[in-house]
Structures are given as structure tokens and as C-alpha cells.
Amino acid sequence: MAEAQLQQFLEKVRQLNAFVALSESQPALRDALRACDQHHEVVALAAQHGFEIARRWGDSQAAATQPKEQPSNQSNLLSSSCPAAGEERVDRLIEGSGWRLERIHSCLASSPEGFWYDQAETEWVIVLRGSAQLQFEDEPEPRDLCVGDSLLINPHQRHRVVTTDPDPGTLWLALFWSADA
Structure with missing residues (x-):
């Protein structure tokens, strides 16, 4: 693992630990967390409180939000803009x-x-x-x-x-x- 990826991984762990600590000190947040049925609901709840826990540790912020352009003879199965909700x-x-x-x-x-x-x-x-x-x-x-x-x-x-x-x-x-x- 490269040093940059290690730092991203450690930052995600710090974000998760801080979110856990906050949920333990705030009963309303803990109740909201308990009410989550889906992973994306937990991610959204964490984001509402300033924590970025969704991005994988190997992804850059740009990679997480923007699809890359590919040459016409090459494709990336993970690159595309998201369709509209629903x-x-x-x-x-x-x-x-x-x-x-x-x-x-x-x-x-x-x-x-x-x-x-x-x-x-x-x-x-x-x-x-x-x-x-x-x-x-x-x-x-x-x-x-x-x-x-x-x-x-x-x-x-x-x-x-x-x-x-x-x-x-x-x-x-x-x-x-x-x-x-």
C-alpha cells in the first residue's frame, strides 16, 4: 500500500471513530443511526454531521465524484454519470x-x-x-x-x-x- 493510500485509509478510520464517538454522546443521533435500514442511509447521516465515510480508501475525491473520459476503444465499467433518482x-x-x-x-x-x-x-x-x-x-x-x-x-x-x-x-x-x- 502506498503512503497516500495508507493516509486515506487512516483518515477513513478516524472519521468512523469520530462518528461512533459522536453517536455515543448524542442519544438522538444514536436513535437516528439505529433507524437506518440501508448502508447509504448511514453514509448520508454521517455526512449530515460532517463525516465522509462512503469513499473507499483507494479512491481520490475526484474519482469518487467524476467519471473519467476513456479513449473510444477502451471502457471502464465503473465510469459513468449516475442516472436520475428513481x-x-x-x-x-x-x-x-x-x-x-x-x-x-x-x-x-x-x-x-x-x-x-x-x-x-x-x-x-x-x-x-x-x-x-x-x-x-x-x-x-x-x-x-x-x-x-x-x-x-x-x-x-x-x-x-x-x-x-x-x-x-x-x-x-x-x-x-x-x-x-
């Missing part, structure tokens, strides 16, 4: 006969009330950035997903998106294929 953007990255690979960027997105995806294809999805909750119709509780979590969704396995993170959003990589391929 929306998602789907970019088809590559496709072949009976399959396609998509990058999905969601921002505070959720499936409409009562809507269930019921697709004929198999889908494998992984969270690249952020977090989300995905609900399967045959399961009583939504699944919490964070960076690195993946799921295999079988054809006609009804599911819906309960929530995704606010700006900078949730990035998914999704591979779809049909049994005929």
Missing part, C-alpha cells in the same frame, strides 16, 4: 447468438409496486458498486446485495428490485442467456 440505465456491452452482457446503473431505483420480472432467459448478475435489495416472489424477505455479491436467476423465477443506492448509484453486470443458445 431511474436506471442499461448499456448492452456485447452480445452473441442467444446471449448478451449488460451493465445496469441504478439510482434509488425500484420495481413498480406489484411488478415482478418474469423473464424467459437465465440471468447471472453481480453488483460492481453500491448495494441493492432484490426480492424473489417465493421468498419472505428481500436479499441484501453488496459489492461482489452475485445471483443466478433461473428462467421465470419472479423477482423485483426493492431498492438501490442513491448517487453514485448501484452498478450491476448482468449476463443473460437462453436455453436454446
